[in-house]
Amino acid sequence: MKIVGVTSCPSGVAHTYMAAEALQKAGKEKDIEVHIETQGTSGVDDELTSGQISAADFVVLSTDTSIRGTERFKGKKVVQLTTTQIIEKADALMNKLAKMA
């Protein structure tokens, strides 16, 4: 299974990156390929490639603030959660998505 995602938060300083790390860490533990783009105050890091997006089974987007470039995910299965939910439940989310894939 492959997952891509974009995280962002109001101040763009902390939760953006915690959520990204939580998803990457959970993915690593479960052998799921995870690529997460962060849209923070210091700019966009790890911008998703069109290849990564087209290969992904699911797209995870945070809902705290509006994500830029959501048109890239048209036609994909999108899961939307707050960064807090992602941080607390990344493991459970991965398990759930693995079952749905």
Next chain:
Amino acid sequence: MNNVANFVDVVTAFDIDADSKEEAIKAVITKLDAAGKLLDREKFQADVFAREAELPTYIGFGFGLPHSQSDYVKDATIGIGKLTHPVEWNDGKKADFIFLIAVPYGGKENTHLKILANLSRLLMHDDFRDKLRSTSETEVRELLMASQNPHRSE
């Protein structure tokens, strides 16, 4: 190169005996102010509480991560607060460890933001949190210096 504490000052406030989140955050801010990191203590505090009211910063694992990019910060600083007993942060969740991230607005803050992003990533790892909890006040800065960004170092 991606060390957390290279470009950010670290101020510690261990053994905080507080009965509320507000009291605990104020105790950390007092240390920041005493270390000369703030331009206006009251206004910075108002900024932190405004951010906290907008979206509470409990991150799980007993950690609260209040933060503010504020006009009233002099130098980017991480204030580390360790509480003698947990206080309610939000929605019944309790925290006994605080990372207060204070960042000034301004030109060359990109580096600081990257480092704060690294710290945020580090906090997602159990082994780092365990080390934090068992490290003494005098050694906690060293621990941050030695901790590489888990994602970027790959």
